[in-house]
Amino acid sequence: MGILKWFTRRSQPQLVRLPAGSFTLDKEGRLMTSTLPQSFPQETLLEIGRRVLATFNHAHQAQMPLAELVVHYPTLKVLARELRGGAIVFLMPVR
Numbered sequence: 001m002g003i004l005k006w007f008t009r010r011s012q013p014q015l016v017r018l019p020a021g022s023f024t025l026d027k028e029g030r031l032m033t034s035t036l037p038q039s040f041p042q043e044t045l046l047e048i049g050r051r052v053l054a055t056f057n058h059a060h061q062a063q064m065p066l067a068e069l070v071v072h073y074p075t076l077k078v079l080a081r082e083l084r085g086g087a088i089v090f091l092m093p094v095r
Contacts, residue, residue: 018076018093025049027085036091052080052087 021036029050036045052069059066071078072094079090 019091020093022088022090023049024083024088025053025086027053029053032086048078048091049087049089052078052089056080056082056087 017037017039019036019040021034023034023036023045024032026032029046031042031046031049034045055069056066067082069078069080075094077090077092077094079092081088
């Protein structure tokens with residue numbers, strides 16, 4: 001019975017080291033440049049970028065121009081700046 005569980009076990013997401021670096025996105029959400037390690041998953045990078053761009057777009061639609069966004073997590077600080085429809089995003093581990 002135990003061997004069957006081994007074959008049906010679902011893969012769990014791997015732990016990823018907290019990144020330190022930055023990346024830029026154009027207004028369509030395409031990755032332009034990145035100083036993050038290549039080991040950092042690109043899907044995660046693009047998801048962060050999509051959320052940042054959506055926040056800037058919603059603020060613009062609400063006629064509340066937002067130039068900078070800072071999010072503090074217990075172990076990570078995310079700082080994003082709007083760049084003519086695109087964005088530059090800085091990821092900084094907190095120690």
